[in-house]
Amino acid sequence: MCDIIWCKKDFEGKPCNTINYLDPYCFWNWEGTINCAECGAVYYIHMIQGKMYRGPEDRPGQKPDTSPLYADKPLDGYRFYGAGIEGRTRPFECLPRHIYLGVPDMVKFSIRGRPVRGHRPQPPSAGIAGSYGFDWDIEKLSPDLYEEYQQKIKNGEVSEW
């Protein structure tokens, strides 16, 4: 075991079987304690150049210095804990927004309030051999979006910049 900690502690009557991933740059040279994202068991590790120089050793009852960014359960359909779940994983602060999706963001309007085709599904509108023209007839293809846009114009939510 090394760059991952595969926790096998008893947890709620079963082996915990959670893999805690120790991401390479953060832990490449690192010493301290870290918790298991599932059962909360605390391990002491000392890594030098990516190798486990000491540990993982149990440190029951100690407060962990850090948490993994990501952990998953291979025996449980790869159920996972992503970054920033309180008490389990450490937050990833350096993000582009205050929220993090990791899946396509369904965007209908740009930040200045005009329609953009950032959402699916799009109704079919192609001609021969998958060809498209040079316009997007919103009113015909996406009447709901068109309605919403008219409403936005009325509300003054559409701007130049």
Next chain:
Amino acid sequence: MAKDPRVTRIEDLPGPKSKQELEEMKMPYEEYCRAQFDPGNEFSKPQSLKGIRWLSTTMYIFTPHSVSNLAELGADVIKVEMPRMGDPMRHCAPFNETYLYPLHESRPMTGTGMGYLNANPNEYHISMDYHIDEMKEPFYALVRMSDGLTQCYRPGTFDRWKQSYRYLQEINPRFISVWGGGFGYGPKCFGGSYDILGQAHAGLASVTGMHEYMGGHCTKHSNWCIDWYSGTQITFGILAALHWREKTGLGTKIEFSQVQAATRCLGYAAPLYGRFGVVRQRWGNWDTQLCAHGIILCGKSEYPDAENPQDRLEARYAMISAFQDEDWKELCAITGMNDLYDKYKSLNERAEGEAQIEIYAALEKWAEDKSRGEVVKVCQDAGLLAEPVMNDREVYECEHYRERGTIRWMDDPIFGDVLQHGSYSAGLMSKTPRRLFWIWRPVGADNVKVYHELLGYPTSKIEEWYENAWL
């Protein structure tokens, strides 16, 4: 000159010839520039490369960009993608979040990721499985009707498909055939490549990032800079070749290694190593030749209450530049580092490694209780050069780029409202400016336009090919 030498014509005299010219001569310089470049009115002017037609069987960023520069300058470009799938770059979106739909009529749930942006603007997008025999005829027809082609397949692949320059020059002697890829002829000929490989393999990464003693590692440039930068250098090769072709009527073959292009921008690294055996290392946010000329961490964020973490946590860095003696003296005076001024009076003394470490530590200490804005203001008020390290929002909101038209909103014909920071920013031209028609097109969107309207195939044929998934 006038026919009669006794006649004086205003055109023959120096000085302004008309009222408009007189006005221009009197204008303040900046106003003159604004009038010449006239951002927003690009479409009232001609295009530099009108009449050039280029084929692009490219993928990702590097080779597409060699062509997108031409497309922005007015060349007609036909981008050929593999049927249904398209360029793999269409599947790149930051953290999987940003797509524009549809990718292709048969895939309404799949979009084109923002990674594709800026690399294929203004181009007609067709699909074609050009490696099968059945599609050779339309492929060669396109070659006959074009000035050149850029491709990115592994060396020998196009040759095997009878589409390399060896074959194409027989069909069209004026043809300019470009291969862009990782390595080119030689022992690592078949090595694949990406931008990041160029950054890593060719030395750029070895000089970028914090030094080891600061706890840093070799750092990747945020964007696919080597892809773009080396693509632009291909464009330079193409433009030079076009000039030569206009004179001689002969095309050529260009083989371009993007990995090598990364070595090209390392400045003194090669001669320093070659002459003295000294290996250039990374030097973080400072400069190896100038001091003070670096980015420092300030104690306080400029927007402590902002919702976006980039505003809230990262608006803390300022670039300070005072490397000339007088500037340095002033900087020491306003930051209370007079002892350092006495210690490092000349630029060469300041630029020494140990001196830089001491100087920037003192500057960061001084900035410990200040926000980025305060640091910049103190320096600027003293007449020194200092600026904030701006994030994307701040760049978007920066009036400068709006005045110059280099950041603008685009009403794309298919995809709607898209903010654009490419194309117009590659260089302002007063008479034949670059411009943007559309950001990209769905896979195969122009099949009828090209196969029917340009090559003259009947639509029944096009539909047949499409059914066979050859388009």
Next chain:
Amino acid sequence: MATKKDVEINSRADTLDLMHPDIRPWPVTPAPPPEEVEKVYAKRKAEDFGKWCEENLRYEYCFGKPEALQGMRFVCCGQWRMGNMFCGGLLCEAGAEVIKVEPPGGDPLRKLTPFGREEYMLESKITGEKCGLDFLHEMRGQKSITINLETEEGRAIYKTLCTQADGVIDEMPPGYMDSIGLGYRDLCEEMPRLVYCNMAVRGTWGSYKDNLSKFGQWTLEPFGGCANSFIHNTGFPQDQLPRGKGGDPTRSGVWFADFCAGEQAANSLLAAMYWRDYLGGTGQFIEVTGSETQMDILDFDISWYGFNASIKARTGAWDPNLNQYEWNPCRDGYMMIGGQTDRLWYRIGMCIERDFPQFGRLIHEDPILKEMGGRNALNMLVKTYTLTTRWLRDINRIEAEQKLLEYEIAAGPVLFIDELSEFPHFKYRPWVCTIDTDHYGTILFSVPPNNYQMRTPHRVKVLGRPLGYDNYEVLQKMCGIGQTQVNEYIEKGVM
């Protein structure tokens, strides 16, 4: 042939010449012979094609071939920055004639040297003058003349010079050339075919244009990267390395925005020239800036803000758009691996799982990682790269490269300049090479990537130029001013 000799070392100065190319010539070990490389081509059944490439594109053959821009002439008036140097260098490599106009004291870039060390500057064997290596390396074929533009006579010489040119590259402070009557609007009247290119960091006009300090200091890179979000977006996040200790926004190690500006300036000049020669008949005014040309190539970064108010964040050596696409530490440095499409993704997996079976299991079994888009999510990057590094930490770069290349994966080590100068492929082509120069002895330099062309390869013949070395030739030939007059001008401080 290198010979063995005793060396006495009493100070650092004695060590400087130990690596001199006369003592330790480049390359230290020879490049692989063509017969070896033929075998590489044969492996993929591309013998014929390989032979064709070697016969038509080889570096060695470039010197006998014509030059694409033969007959084009440019005047380059710029200081301090790499932008005008790179632009001028590109044009020279393609065969144009570029005359660099410097003030009598020289372009200050000549005096810059790493860490202020004068011992790393090279002395001209002929004039004895010292030159910094950045300047020397980019001064590839440009001629150097000196003109004091602050004098009336100097301005007249400059103007005459421009009448003989197709294009001008101006990288002086905003409005400076205009203020002394030598800007585009002054020249274009008499020279309607002149193509004129301004270069700057942020611009010579506009509300955030370049400025000078109170004491006249110029705006230099990385101010460009600060103004277009490049620096904000580059570097390791504080989640990977502590802030202040590597986890900060980071500038490029080189003046990268200058290089972007240089190449786009060269492109704009050639495009404008194409229009002039074949379509429109007249020259024009161009402005190219470092911050904008670098912004042009900042992927989708600012557009992303327009889409859903995201502000791109740093992701260190990982790429947020592709998986795999990163470098991670290994036993002796860093190893870059790339492969995003399913075809390549599974090949990487097969390669790693041969040594480390658990990788195959944990990666290939995971349902989210089966979908190309899904793999790019941050969580998936953490997982993939943790396991990849678990494999890398036990092997060296060269081992990793060999293993990955067996599976035809785009992979490569992070190399330093000494390593890349000796990398077999790079020596073979070569993409660093030496020139035995008249002034500075043998110099190792980066070969232009546009060198490998069938008809008009770009090439470097001359590296470096002492200040004002071409005064007599250029003034005689282009301005009809003879040596006596030139000497007088030099005496008077006009040149």
